[in-house]
Each structure stands twice: as C-alpha cells, then as structure tokens.
Amino acid sequence: MAPDAFTVPALTVPDLLADAAGSVPDNVALDFLGASTTYRELADQADRAAAVLAAAGVRAGDRVALVLPNCPQHVVAFYGALRLGAVVAEHNPLASPTELQAQLAAHGADVVVAWEKSLDKVCPGGDLQGRTVLAVDLTAALPRRSRFLLRLPVPAARAQREAMRGPVPSGVASWDRLVRRTAPLPADHPGPAQEDTAVLLHTGGTTGTPKAVALTHRNLVANVAQSATWISGLRYGEEVFTAVLPFFHAFGLTLCLTTAVRxxxxxxxxxxxxxxxxxxxxxxxxxxxxxGVPPMFARLAAAAEERDVDLTSVRFAISGAMSLDREVAATWERVTGGLIIEGYGMTETSPVALGNPLSPERRPGALGLPFPGTEIRIVDPENPAVDMPEGETGELLIRGPQVFAGYWQNPEATAEVMLEGGWLRTGDLVHRDADGFVTLADRRKELIISGGFNVYPSQVEDAVRAMPGVRDVAVVGLPDGHRGESVVAALVLEPGAHVDLGAVRRWAEDKLSHYAMPRSVAVLEDLPRSQLGKVLRRVVREQLMAKNRHR
Known part of the structure; x- marks a missing residue:
C-alpha cells in the first residue's frame, strides 16, 4: 500500500473502547485468571475511574502515573485517564526505586495509581511527596472463589497473598473501592483531541539515555489501524488475545490496550x-x-508438546523485541498449525513500523516490509542526507503517522533523532534485499569497530550460539588501544560444559571473517535482560569493564 493511500481514522483512544462497548457490549473484554469483565462493564468502570481522577484534581493535559502489572485495573485506569484528556505515564512496577522516582519527578504527575507491592518505591517510608497516591489490590480483580481461597489460614494461601498484596501507607486510598463507589463521568464531559499527547513511555531511545516518549492519540490510533490492515484475517468480536506482554511497554500497550479493544x-x-x-x-x-517474544514461544511450544496441551486454536502470532530464530518459528507453527510472523518497531514508532507478511512469503529472521502508510530510507550513518546503494548496510530512517511527537520536554534529545521532513533516525543498521525485505544488521551504538572493520555483534552471536556447550551468548566490544575495540563473547554454558577461547575460534573460523572473531571470552551465570527478555548488551559491557577494572 502506497503511503498516501493509508488514512488514519478520525478517532481518539477512548473512542476505541466506546465503539466496542456499543458494538459488542456483552462480549468478554478481559479474563483475569478466570474473572470476566464485559465491554459494557469495562466502559462503565472506565467512566467511573475518570470521575475518580477528576475528583482528585486531574484535568486535561495533566499526567497520571500508572505503576501496575497487567490487570483489569490497569486497563480501567488507562481508559479513565484518557477519557479526561489526561496523559497516561506508564511505569514498570518492578523498576528500581531510584529509576521510578526520577521518572515521576521528570513528568510531574500529581496522581499515581500503583500496585500495593510498588508503594514502597512510589512513596518510600510512607512519604507521598505531595502526590495523591491510589492503591490497587490485585486480588480484588480475582474470581470470588480465588479470593475466598486466599483468605484460608494455610501456607500456600499466605504465600499467594504476599506475592499479590503489600502494605498501604497512611493517606493512600483504595483505587478499587473508589472506582466501585463513584458515579460515572457525565457523558458530555469533553474528551481529548487527536493531536493531544496520550501516553508517556519510558525508554532508552536511540541513544541509551532514559527519556519519556510522547505518543499522541493519532500515533496510537494510526498504529492500531496499520496493524488491523496488516493482519486482515482477524475477525471482529471473535478473537481471543493473550495479554502477557507488559502494558507499560509499547508492544503490549498497542497490541492489548488498543488493537485488541478496537x-x-x-x-x-x-x-x-x-x-x-x-x-x-x-x-x-x-x-x-x-x-509475544521468542523466549515465550519457545517455552510454550515445548511445554504444550510435553504436556499434550492443544494450541491449534492459535491462528496468528506476532513476535517482536528481538530476532525470531527459524527453529523457534518452525516449532511454534508445527505445534499450533498457525502462522507466526516477526515485526519491527521501537517505542518512538508506537511501536510497529515494519512486519513480515502473514502468508507463506514471511521470512523468519527478517524485519519485513514497511507497514501501511510507512516510508523508509537506508542512509549513511555518518551523513543521513546520503542514501546507501541498494543492498548495502546503512541506518534505517522511518516516516509515518505512527512516528512519535518527541521526547517529553526534551527538545534537544528530540532534535538528535528527528530529521527535516519528519524522518526518525532509528539507530539500527539494516540492509534491504532486492525484493524489498529489510534485515537487521545491528544497533548502530552496539556496532563494534575493530581494527577499522565493522563487526556486527548479532552475526558473531549467531555463529557462536550454535556451538555445543553454549546455552547463550552476548557479544560486545571492549576498549583495546590502537585496535579500537576488541570483540568479546560473554558465554552462558550448559551445566558441566567447558568452553575456552581456542574452542570458540575453532568453531567459528569457517563462519566469521577473521576481524570478527572473538579475541576473548567471559563466562557468566546468566545474561541481563529487559522486561521482554531482550539481552542488554550495554549492561554486559559494563559488567565486563567493571570486572577488568577490579583485576
């Protein structure tokens, strides 16, 4: 589809829920561990949540911070805040206290809706820091029978309660009780405009420095429409989605909080x-x-086969956040009988910008083709005004209606990635094949320059990962004098295995150029990962450099 042939629907995010509640009011919208909420009930709860927030002083444009795991209360708070025209600031409930406090201070939300288990980080020592903090009891969303069983005086029930609940400081009211007891927001209360900021999502961006990505209602609605166009076989009112990706992450937010509702x-x-x-x-x-992400598909397919669980109802699956291994894709399709495709995006693109076709033409390992209404360029990383020749590796630029509005109150950081004409610098190095498919070479900032040669960590990882005795690998560059950087392979080994540098180099000698061969190895117990399971090479590099300093 040509970019100018795609039209963004004239909707805001709250319209998505209103339309579903009007079209399929009795459909189950959410099933939380067996407890069901229909679309009629969800829309009513969101209107009550909007009234709760309005009573707490929230007005259009104000930030409302959500520090919640995936749960019905998260969906209700999300749509309630947006109904008022407020900005939802999403936070990882498992983030460190320092990280969370810095994020809250940066966007200045006066109202925080938080899981009880996260309250010690939101208001350390019971200090609300002038904010209105509302506590979410995860067990309140469980089926009645489950809530009864949790009250039993037995060790298993006690352990479950402790995993789901936490102490609530003085001055923190119950979100669940307020939503239940508050009348809905009047229907004539004004809502947001399409160009208004809808959400703030925290990310390292393309430079590694944490910042808040501001996405408008138009950005989110555009990506919903693009996704629905791309996966044309989805049936309105009949699909069952898994909501296991974190809602506070762009992938989970767009897939679950908006597209599934649409x-x-x-x-x-x-x-x-x-x-x-x-x-x-x-x-x-x-x-x-x-x-999901590749580790989820691998573990679920293996468990389903082992336990003889039928997954053949799964017609479609989409994998993101990291490269989808061909074997994982093949196993998933064999177990389910459905199709799995890989998508590419980033928080700054709401998040999906490219995807594989949902057909036999899909190509595991490739990022795919541009989404409807999306344009791409592949340029010289040192001079993005210059396009690279066909087939050569360069930095990916993206332009489309899903491209973000900028980093929250950070015009300098925005200017670093947004070029004239609305082109976003992704920081990813890719190449495009003759048939238009785009394949990732590596993150530009993770590119290793060794002896003047460009070394792509993912290529070295692919070569080493298949080695007997190696369970996982992350490849990074460490400073190495005149050479620039030295290629280092951080290995996680199978139990009882012994792998040294000589063995790695012998294994990889017919798979890698001489300049890309690891010059040292380090054995780690595990690799640091993001919430979605992506290996954090930057953290691996920091760990190895710290270890070298202490020798």
Missing part, C-alpha cells in the same frame, strides 16, 4: 508470563492470537 476481542490477562498460567488460560478460553 477489534472487540477477548483478552486473557496475565500479571506476568508464567507457562502454567498461560496454558491454563488457553484451556479455559482457546486463544486465537498470541503476541
């Missing part, structure tokens, strides 16, 4: 990824669409 789909909501929980959910409601 489709009137039922969502199986999980507070965290747990194989047993997900398989139990699929037995209760056969899933038709699964969004």
């Amino acid at each position: 489709l009137g789909a039922t969502q199986l909501v999980f507070p965290k990824f747990d194989v047993d929980m997900v398989l139990a959910g699929t037995r209760r409601r056969p899933v038709t669409f699964f969004g």
Whole structure:
C-alpha cells in the first residue's frame, strides 16, 4: 500500500473502547485468571475511574502515573485517564526505586495509581511527596472463589497473598473501592483531541539515555489501524488475545490496550508470563492470537508438546523485541498449525513500523516490509542526507503517522533523532534485499569497530550460539588501544560444559571473517535482560569493564 493511500481514522483512544462497548457490549473484554469483565462493564468502570481522577484534581493535559502489572485495573485506569484528556505515564512496577522516582519527578504527575507491592518505591517510608497516591489490590480483580481461597489460614494461601498484596501507607486510598463507589463521568464531559499527547513511555531511545516518549492519540490510533490492515484475517468480536506482554511497554500497550479493544476481542490477562498460567488460560478460553517474544514461544511450544496441551486454536502470532530464530518459528507453527510472523518497531514508532507478511512469503529472521502508510530510507550513518546503494548496510530512517511527537520536554534529545521532513533516525543498521525485505544488521551504538572493520555483534552471536556447550551468548566490544575495540563473547554454558577461547575460534573460523572473531571470552551465570527478555548488551559491557577494572 502506497503511503498516501493509508488514512488514519478520525478517532481518539477512548473512542476505541466506546465503539466496542456499543458494538459488542456483552462480549468478554478481559479474563483475569478466570474473572470476566464485559465491554459494557469495562466502559462503565472506565467512566467511573475518570470521575475518580477528576475528583482528585486531574484535568486535561495533566499526567497520571500508572505503576501496575497487567490487570483489569490497569486497563480501567488507562481508559479513565484518557477519557479526561489526561496523559497516561506508564511505569514498570518492578523498576528500581531510584529509576521510578526520577521518572515521576521528570513528568510531574500529581496522581499515581500503583500496585500495593510498588508503594514502597512510589512513596518510600510512607512519604507521598505531595502526590495523591491510589492503591490497587490485585486480588480484588480475582474470581470470588480465588479470593475466598486466599483468605484460608494455610501456607500456600499466605504465600499467594504476599506475592499479590503489600502494605498501604497512611493517606493512600483504595483505587478499587473508589472506582466501585463513584458515579460515572457525565457523558458530555469533553474528551481529548487527536493531536493531544496520550501516553508517556519510558525508554532508552536511540541513544541509551532514559527519556519519556510522547505518543499522541493519532500515533496510537494510526498504529492500531496499520496493524488491523496488516493482519486482515482477524475477525471482529471473535478473537481471543493473550495479554502477557507488559502494558507499560509499547508492544503490549498497542497490541492489548488498543488493537485488541478496537477489534472487540477477548483478552486473557496475565500479571506476568508464567507457562502454567498461560496454558491454563488457553484451556479455559482457546486463544486465537498470541503476541509475544521468542523466549515465550519457545517455552510454550515445548511445554504444550510435553504436556499434550492443544494450541491449534492459535491462528496468528506476532513476535517482536528481538530476532525470531527459524527453529523457534518452525516449532511454534508445527505445534499450533498457525502462522507466526516477526515485526519491527521501537517505542518512538508506537511501536510497529515494519512486519513480515502473514502468508507463506514471511521470512523468519527478517524485519519485513514497511507497514501501511510507512516510508523508509537506508542512509549513511555518518551523513543521513546520503542514501546507501541498494543492498548495502546503512541506518534505517522511518516516516509515518505512527512516528512519535518527541521526547517529553526534551527538545534537544528530540532534535538528535528527528530529521527535516519528519524522518526518525532509528539507530539500527539494516540492509534491504532486492525484493524489498529489510534485515537487521545491528544497533548502530552496539556496532563494534575493530581494527577499522565493522563487526556486527548479532552475526558473531549467531555463529557462536550454535556451538555445543553454549546455552547463550552476548557479544560486545571492549576498549583495546590502537585496535579500537576488541570483540568479546560473554558465554552462558550448559551445566558441566567447558568452553575456552581456542574452542570458540575453532568453531567459528569457517563462519566469521577473521576481524570478527572473538579475541576473548567471559563466562557468566546468566545474561541481563529487559522486561521482554531482550539481552542488554550495554549492561554486559559494563559488567565486563567493571570486572577488568577490579583485576
């Protein structure tokens, strides 16, 4: 589809829920560990939540911070805040206290809706810091029978209660009680405009420095429409999605909080990824669409085969955040009988910008083709005004209606990545094949320059990962005098395995150029990962440099 042939629907995010509640009011919108909420009930709760926030002083343009795992209260708070025209600032409930406090201070939200287990980080020592803080009890969303069992005086119930609940400081009111008791916001209360900021999502961006990505209602609605156009086989009001990707992450937010709602789909909501929980959910409601990351697909397919669990209801799956291994894709498709495709995006693109076609033409390992209404260029990283020749590696630029409005109150950082004409610098190095498919070479900032040669860490990782005895690998560059950087392979080994540098170099000698061969190895117990399971090479590099300093 030509970019100018794609039109963004004239909607805001709250319209998505209003439309679903009007079209399929009795459809189950959310299934949280067996407790069901219909679209009629969800819309009513969101209107009550909007009234709660309005009573707390929230006005259009104000920030409302959500520090919540995936749960029905998260969806309700999200739509309630947006209904007022407020800006939802999403936060990882497992973030460190220092990180969370810095984020809250940066966007200045006066109202925080937080999980009880996160309150010690939101208001350390009971200090609300002048904010209105509202506590979410995760158990309040459980089925009645589950709530009863949690009250039993037995060790298992006590352990479950402690995992889901936490102490509530003085002055912190119950979000659940307020939403239940407050009358809905009047229907004539003005809502947001399409160009208004809808959400703030925290990311390292393209430079590694944490900042808040501001996405407008138009950005989010555009990506919903692009996704629905791309996956044309989805049936309105009939799909069952898994909501296991974190809502505070761009992938989970767009897939679950907006796209699934736009489709009137039922969502199986999980507070965290747990194989047993997900398989139990699929037995209760056969899933038709699964969004996840490669480690999820690998673990679920293996467990389903081992336990003889039927996953053949899953017609479509989309994988993101990291490269999808061909074997993982093949195993998933064999177990489910459905199709799995890979998408590419970043928080700054709401997040999806490219995807594989949902057809036999899909190509595991490739980022795919531009989404509807999306343009791309591949340019010289040192001079983005110059396009690279066909087939050569360069930095990916993206332009489209899903490209973000800028970093929150940070025009300098925005100017670093936004070029004239609305082109976003992604910081990713890619090449485009003759048939238009785009393949990732590496992150520009993670590119290793050794002896004047460009070394792409992912290529070295692919070569080493298949080595016997190696369970996982991350490749980074460490300072090495005149050479510039030295290629270092950080290995996680199988139990009992012994792998040294000589063995790695012998294994890789026919797979890598001489300049890309690791010059040293380090054995780690595990690799640091993001919330979605992506290996954090930057953290690996910092760990290895710290270890070298202390020698």
